[in-house]
Amino acid sequence: MSIWLKDIEDITCKYGIFGRIFGFGDLIIESAGPYGRMESKGMPGPKKIKWKIEEKIALLKNKH
Structure with a gap:
């Protein structure tokens, strides 16, 4: 499954106790x-990925 950057409305990170300790969680x-x-469970560094996606969305919006 894929979602175009222009169609993304919300990005959320969720962490359990062990995820906070060891740096993994869910990206929604x-x-x-x-x-x-679209939900990716148990991935390393979901907050960094969230920030990168948000950065790309901001660049896309600034172009238009």
């Missing part, structure tokens, strides 16, 4: 329309 990307929700 949500969009409107037919794409819905």
Whole structure:
């Protein structure tokens, strides 16, 4: 499944106790329309990935 950057509405990171200690968690990307929700569980450094995606979205919005 994939979601275009322009269609992303929300990005959330969730951590359990061990995830906070060892630096892994869930990354949840949500969009409107037919794409819905994409969830990646137990990935390393989800907050860094969230920031990178948000940075790309900001660059895309500044171009238009």
